[in-house]
Amino acid sequence: MPELPEVETVKNVLKQNLLNLKITKVDVFYPPMIKTNLNEFLENLVGEEFLDVKRYGKWLVFETTNYALVSHLRMEGKYYYTLKCDREKHEHVIFHLDNGYVLRYKDVRKFGVMYLVKKEKLFTDTPLSELGLEPFSKDLNEDYLLEKFKTKRLPIKTVLLDQGIMTGLGNIYVDEVLFKSKISPFKKANLLNANDCKAIIESSKEILTDAIKLGGTTIRSYTSSLGVTGSYQDKLLVHTRKICPVCNSPILVKKIGGRSTYYCQKCQKVKDE
Ligand SMILES: [Zn+2]
Known part of the structure; x- marks a missing residue:
């Protein structure tokens, strides 16, 4: 299972690849993975640009122009950034990007979850609202x-x-x-x-x-x-x-x-x- 250092590593690699890319289309093949409204997830991300990728605890947060896409890999979730190609088995969410690449989320056991909220709702309307302090937080004593x-x-x-x-x-x-x-x-x-x-x-x-x-x-x-x-x-x-x-x-x-x-x-x- 990925823990904080692994998620930090994933975050850094995603950040190197995704910044300033625009989402042109979103495919969801396993809707239960999306914990907020599915239609909004499919529609609202189109045209959004990746501005940052962050980590809170073991959660990944993709900041786009107007939204925060919150993702937890749980047991086996993995992201792949590749040239556009056919969907492979166990790939449940695919983000099409304006440079001809795709961001693919693969999860054999399907335990991963994603939330899409307006940026200002990140710490109130997602599980991030329940997180304790980070080990690196100045408030932790x-x-x-x-x-x-x-x-x-x-x-x-x-x-x-x-x-x-x-x-x-x-x-x-x-x-x-x-x-x-x-x-x-x-x-x-x-x-x-x-x-x-x-x-x-x-x-x-x-x-x-x-x-x-x-x-x-x-x-x-x-x-x-x-x-x-x-x-x-x-x-x-x-x-x-x-x-x-x-x-x-x-x-x-x-x-x-x-x-x-x-x-x-x-x-x-x-x-x-
Ligand atoms: Zn000993």
């Missing part, structure tokens, strides 16, 4: 996390996956952040102290910055769009690993909230419980 965590009696692993608190960390990077912060994934979020919160923020920034530099992580079937593959998988310290790089203990894998969680029992002790 220990006090913010302590306040959010104090009512959460769930494992910190589960709480960090909740995009309404801190946005952008998925399964792989939460494991890495907790390992680096020396916090057990099982520890209840409401038992974390200010130092734990500080460690989480610092590790998140460090890990995501490195992962973005390396183009994200490529494991299992996921590769970003446009042939971009990341290499952060070589840097993972705990996720998918067998031996702890710090103490040489075996890395354990357990399900927490249904998600496979990798951790070192020795380096990530549950204290204060």
